[in-house]
Structures are given as structure tokens and as C-alpha cells.
Amino acid sequence: MTWKEPFLIKNLTLRNRIVLPPMATEKSNHSGNITSQVLEYYRKMSLTGVGLIILEHNYIHPMGRCSPNQMSIQSDLDIAFHSELTSAIHENNTPVICQISHAGSNRLAAVFHESIGPSEIPHPVSGLIPTACTRSMLEELKNFFCQAAIRVQKAGYDGVEIHSAHGYLLSQFLSPLTNQRKDEYGGSWKNRVRLLTEILSEVRSHVGNEYPIFVRMGVSDTMPFTKEPNGLTIDDAACMAGILEEADCLDISGGMCGSRPSTDAGEGYFLPFAQKIRASTTKPVLLTGGFVNLSTVDSILDRHLVDLIGVGRSIANNPNWLKQQN
Ligand SMILES: Cc1cc2nc3c(=O)[nH]c(=O)nc-3n(C[C@H](O)[C@H](O)[C@H](O)COP(=O)(O)O)c2cc1C
Structure with missing residues (x-):
């Protein structure tokens, strides 16, 4: 099999099989509205030949915003901006799904002082100490995700991706480093993934059975080659992945360690993790990270190790990347 095979x-x-992964442009205005620069960038990306674009992270509530120029999907007023964006991308026959996110306590600490999270523990990256979510706040959160997913659908996106990676709120719930709750949302892996599974079922009930839901899952708090891993382990994440019934695709990435190693780790650095997740689920798996050669992509697809491959910086830096490699 090669990257040219279609996928349903x-x-x-x-x-x-090539996906442009979500990459924050930080070009929205301070109200989170999509600007002409953002439109221009995605128009360009829709001509790269990829099979799918996953739009960058959008905040679902003002408290879930991580940076001043992040894109917003927190209000119905955002729908018109997003509709213009989906039309521009669809004009070039490229499908696009939208990533929705709550930053929790992973906000730019220099800008945002208040935050929420699973427990009152300093975030390992931002240092912010969040207010621990009460049960009624968890109910509100589920509603924010559902309302955002409905807006995504109304704006004409081909699907929605729930951000549960990179140390943001849902990733904080998955991780024992930030989640030390004593109720049924903390402790065992089953409890730590509960909020995500509940959000998935509620989003599903609003968007319908045929609407694709992706989950970007931070499957470990440390990179695969880390000698003394701590925090969320890949073994726990594999168990969690096995019960994400309502997800249509698992988009593999890191937890607290983020999406990119600090030094060059080679192409497909998350492959060992993606294979563990694939063994524990029947869902399609998307692997991203470090790809610079289409031949490496093909060798992974040909061995059926994953279903889809994300190529981010190579394509963002050179929109002709896919065409030049043909
Ligand atoms: C500038 C930049 C912004 C990013 N923004 C997001 C984001 O909004 N959401 C997300 O899940 N990942 C984000 N990522 C991570 C990418 O989706 C991807 O996982 C990472 O860049 C590794 O893939 P690559 O080596 O092909 O670039 C971002 C990466 C970069 C470089």
C-alpha cells in the first residue's frame, strides 16, 4: 500500500493517506476571529494535495484559551468566520476537520493567571495552579465541548477533533501528574479517561452517528526514548484507547511532553506508541511527527503499521512538498 490509497x-x-496535522497559526485577532492572513494560509494548504487538513486548536470557552492570538469557536458569532474558511478550503476539494480544545492550566502564564484543572497542582509546563473542577464545572465543560462541536458542524467542517494531548485540559485529566482527584474522575486509568469518554458520548449524541470524531490523544507524558518515564504511561493510554468507543480515529501524540522532541528524533518518532495503541483498538490510527521523506511514510503504510500519516512542518514550510516527492 502507498500513501495514494484513499481512506474512508x-x-x-x-x-x-497524508494528513496536515493541526498547527496553530497564532494569526487570529484578539477576539479569536479568523483574519485574512489565516484564510490565505489555509487556502495555500488546501492546494498541497493532502487528503485531509486538521485545523489548529480552537478554544471552546474564554477560560480555555491558551494564547492571545488563538482561534475561537467559543461563540455562535464565530460560525460565520469559520464558514468562510471551510468554503475557501472546500473550493480546492480538500476536506477539513476542526480541532476543539480547552487549555485548562496550560495557558500562557504571563498573560492568563486564572485557570481550571483536575487538581490544585502546578502545571509542569505553565506553572499555573488551577482551581480544581467541581462536579458542576465538569458538567459545564461537557456542554462547552458539545456546543463547540455543533458550531463546527454548522460551519461546514467535515468532522471534529477533540484535543486531549499536549498537557491541555483533557490531557491533564489523563495524567497522574496533574490529576490527583479522589472521585471517579481520578486515580485508576479508567477514572482518568472518564471525562474524555463522557465528552465523546455527549458530542456524538449531538453531531449524529455519521459525523467523524477524531481524538488527538496524548498517549504518554514522556517521549518513547525517555529512559525514566514518568506520568501517563503508554500502557495506561493503550487501555484508555481501547474504550474510546465513539472515536472514529485516534490521532497519536504526546501528553505533557508535547508533540515534538527537543532534539531530532528521526522520522515517525511516535511509531512505537502508535503501534501499542493500534494493538488495543479497532479504530484507525493516525501517526504524526518528524516526517521529511515520502518513502518513509510509504514504508510504514506498506507494512500496515498505521492507517494515516500526518506531515506538518515539512508541508507548512514547503507547500509543494507532496508534489515534489512524486
Ligand atoms: C507551529 C506549530 C503549531 C502547532 N499547533 C498545534 C495545535 O494547534 N494542535 C495540535 O494538536 N498540535 C499542534 N502542533 C503539533 C503538530 O500537529 C505536530 O504534531 C508536530 O508539529 C509534529 O509533526 P511534524 O514533525 O510533521 O511537524 C503544532 C506544531 C507546530 C510546529
Whole structure:
């Protein structure tokens, strides 16, 4: 099999297996509105030949915003901006799904002082100490995710991706470093993934059975080659992945360690993790990280190790990347 094989996820047909992963442009205005620069960037990305674009993280509530120029999907007023963006991308026959996110306590500490999280523990990256979510706050959160997913659908996106990686709120719930709750949302892996599974079922009930839902899952708090891993382990994450019934695709990335190692770790550095997740689920798996050669992508697809491959910086830095490699 090569990258040219099409792929079907629910009612979404991808013309090939290459996905542009979510990459924050930080070009929205201070109200989170999409600017002409953002439109121009995604128009360019829609001509790269990828099978799917996953739009960058959008905050679902003002308290869940991580940076001043992050894109917003927190209000119905955002729908018109997003509709313009989906039309521009669809004009070039490229499907696009939208990533929705709550930053929890992983906000730019220099800008945002208040935050929420699973427990009152300093965030390992931002240093912010959040207010621990009460049960009624968890109910509100589920509603914010659902309302955002409905807006995504109304704006014409081909699917939605729930951000549960990179130390943001849902990743904080998965991790024992930030989640030390004593109720049924903390402790065992089953409890730590509970909020995510509840959000998934509620989003599903609002968007319908045929609408693709991706989950970007931070599957470990440390990179695969770390000697003394701590925090969320890949073994716990594999158990969690096995019960994400409502997800249509698992998009593998890091937890507190983020998406990119500090030194060059080679192409497909999350492959050992992706394989562990694949062994524990029947869902399609998307692997991203470090790809610079299409031949490496093909060798992974040909061995059926994963279903889809994300190529971010190579394509963002050179929109002709895919065409030049043909
Ligand atoms: C500038 C930049 C912004 C990013 N923003 C996001 C984001 O909004 N959401 C997300 O899940 N990952 C984000 N990522 C991580 C990418 O999706 C991807 O996992 C990472 O860049 C590794 O893939 P690559 O080596 O192909 O670039 C970002 C990465 C970069 C370089």
C-alpha cells in the first residue's frame, strides 16, 4: 500500500493517506476571529494535495484559551468566520476537520493567571495552579465541548477533533501528574479517561452517528526514548484507547511532553506508541511527527503499521512538498 490509497472514515472520503496535522497559526485577532492572513494560509494548504487538513486548536470557552492570538469557536458569532474558511478550503476539494480544545492550566502564564484543572497542582509546563473542577464545572465543560462541536458542524467542517494531548485540559485529566482527584474522575486509568469518554458520548449524541470524531490523544507524558518515564504511561493510554468507543480515529501524540522532541528524533518518532495503541483498538490510527521523506511514510503504510500519516512542518514550510516527492 502507498500513501495514494484513499481512506474512508464514516461519511468522509480522504483521497490519500497524508494528513496536515493541526498547527496553530497564532494569526487570529484578539477576539479569536479568523483574519485574512489565516484564510490565505489555509487556502495555500488546501492546494498541497493532502487528503485531509486538521485545523489548529480552537478554544471552546474564554477560560480555555491558551494564547492571545488563538482561534475561537467559543461563540455562535464565530460560525460565520469559520464558514468562510471551510468554503475557501472546500473550493480546492480538500476536506477539513476542526480541532476543539480547552487549555485548562496550560495557558500562557504571563498573560492568563486564572485557570481550571483536575487538581490544585502546578502545571509542569505553565506553572499555573488551577482551581480544581467541581462536579458542576465538569458538567459545564461537557456542554462547552458539545456546543463547540455543533458550531463546527454548522460551519461546514467535515468532522471534529477533540484535543486531549499536549498537557491541555483533557490531557491533564489523563495524567497522574496533574490529576490527583479522589472521585471517579481520578486515580485508576479508567477514572482518568472518564471525562474524555463522557465528552465523546455527549458530542456524538449531538453531531449524529455519521459525523467523524477524531481524538488527538496524548498517549504518554514522556517521549518513547525517555529512559525514566514518568506520568501517563503508554500502557495506561493503550487501555484508555481501547474504550474510546465513539472515536472514529485516534490521532497519536504526546501528553505533557508535547508533540515534538527537543532534539531530532528521526522520522515517525511516535511509531512505537502508535503501534501499542493500534494493538488495543479497532479504530484507525493516525501517526504524526518528524516526517521529511515520502518513502518513509510509504514504508510504514506498506507494512500496515498505521492507517494515516500526518506531515506538518515539512508541508507548512514547503507547500509543494507532496508534489515534489512524486
Ligand atoms: C507551529 C506549530 C503549531 C502547532 N499547533 C498545534 C495545535 O494547534 N494542535 C495540535 O494538536 N498540535 C499542534 N502542533 C503539533 C503538530 O500537529 C505536530 O504534531 C508536530 O508539529 C509534529 O509533526 P511534524 O514533525 O510533521 O511537524 C503544532 C506544531 C507546530 C510546529
